[in-house]
Amino acid sequence: MHPRARQLIDARGLAPHPEGGWYRQVFKSEERVVRLHDGANRSALTTIEFLLVEGTHSAWHRVQSDEVWHFYEGDPLELIVRDDKRETAVVLDEDYRVHVVPARAWQSARPLGAYAFVGCTVGPGFEFDDFTMTGD
Structure with a gap:
């Protein structure tokens, strides 16, 4: 593992994510909203930091809300979106x-080098109940 990736895991307190890589939630809004397409009551907004390293990937998955990916540092990240x-x-x-990534679109990601450190912001906010993963 690249030394900077190890440093990010340790310094940021990142934990393994079920889809692959490491993450930590950095924000969850206390404001609540009702999602229009299914009436679910969710936090208005959530944000995580997410790290992928060489040889890992984010498995195909989808969430029920729009997701904004933000590149922070490292090598480029390939993001594949399928609707x-x-x-x-x-x-x-x-x-x-x-x-x-639009709500309910399938997505997968992988670093194109040693590591990619990104953020993911979901609104209405992410809940694991809204998460579907293929295992690939």
């Missing part, structure tokens, strides 16, 4: 730092 119409791959890096 009913198409599959799109984007690379997050120093030049393209933010990408939105």
Whole structure:
């Protein structure tokens, strides 16, 4: 593992994530909203820090709300998004730092080098009840 990746895990208190990589929740809004498509009552917004290292990936998964990916540091990150119409791959890096994954779209990610440190903001906020993973 790249020394900076190990430093991030230790310094930021990152824990293993079920989809792969390491994470920690950094914000969960106390404001509550009702999600329009299913009436679920959720935190207005949640944010995590997320780290993927060489040889790992974020398994195919989807959440019930829009998710904004933010690139912080490291090597580029490939983010693949699949909906009913198409599959799109984007690379997050120093030049393209933010990408939105629409609610209920399938997504997967992998670092294109030693490590990628990113953030993910979900609104309405993320709950594990809203998380579906394929295991791939």
